[in-house]
Amino acid sequence: MAIKINSENLNKKRKIDLSKVERVAKTVLKALKKKHAEINIVFLSSQKIRVINRLYLKRDRATDVIAFPGSGRHIPSFGEEHHSGNFMGDIAICSDKAHANAKVYGMTFAEEIALYTIHGILHLLGYEDVTKKGRDRLRRKEDELFRQIKTKKISR
16 A cells, blocks of 8 residues: 545535645655555534544634544544554544635635645644644644645645
């Protein structure tokens, strides 16, 4: 197996080009020298991601991205049937937040989705944004990868 991305949009209010998301994820993983990997990405509404955030992270609010590394918890929509020996984890992305933040930050919705995908993958690889040092490290890598994606015109 090379790189496998399983994606699903459970937020029917927001149309998402899942093939584009999968291309972004594969490009990021290749840039990070991951030749064999499997990731699940699910798109949720603000209400649904708030439930997951409350249930698993004890934070009662909607958030943009939640990542669950492969050895831990999993997003219920995928279950275990998709997981190979190279399973990295699950990423939940709030497409409502992406839609709102795209306007705030002057990006397209697709670019914001690409940025959240990158962010989630970095979390699966151990990058954290709890401390200032960790947040700065994650942001630098996120910016570097996002520039590569934009150069390849995948996120548009």
